[in-house]
Amino acid sequence: MKKIVLLFALAFVSTLSFAQVSWNVKGGMNISNWTKDTGADAKVGYKIGGGMEYAFDQRWALQTSLFLSSKGVKGSGYLENNSSADVTVNQVYLEMPIMAALRIPVCQQMNLVFSAGPYLAYGIAGKISAESGGVTGSVDTFGDSSLDHFDAGLAYGVAAEFGKIVVGAEGQFGLVKIMDVDGAPKNINVSLTVGYKF
Secondary structure (H helix, E strand, O other): OHHHHHHHHHHHHHHHHHOEEEEEEEEEEEEEEEOOOOOOEEEEEEEEEEEEEEEOOOOEEEEEEEEEEEEEEEEEEEOOOOOEEEEEEEEEEEEEEEEEEEEEEEEOOEEEEEEEEEEEEEEEEOEEEEEEOOEEEEEEOEOOOOEOOEEEEEEEEEEEEEOOEEEEEEEEEEEEEOOOOOOOOEEEEEEEEEEEEO
16 A cells, blocks of 8 residues: 555656746637528637646646637628618637646647646627618627626637747537527637747
């Protein structure tokens, strides 16, 4: 029993002795939409923020970040008077992914990093805008009669590290309805980012 405890202690100490914390900043583009056949088109937005990585060893790490992330949809439809309206939904979230990452060295100055995990998000801003016959109007995206603030889901990604420069792509699939009604869609999103590691 003492030998087993000693082995676990040595493994824990060796992990701590390697563990390294690094920081990064990232920015890029979102291409977002909703699930279900809502007739909406994808919308381009932005993603900017920073985060940290806790490396357990040379391959495995835990990554977490805080982003300002713009999502939404755009589309057109018909009103009760048979006039058409163009609608744009802007959803701005504070978003926190928590990812397990596997780093695979490719050459001396290049690594591939595969990551997956959950994300949490909270809507903080945005407008739902409509334009019909030259007349425009808007309401707040998040609120009592609009979309729910909270979002969460699964994220996965791949990134290439070139020294301190990181180029990545990430997908997100929301697990929470955008509003509390039957048949409401969920967020889906693809991000392309460029970052710098400190």
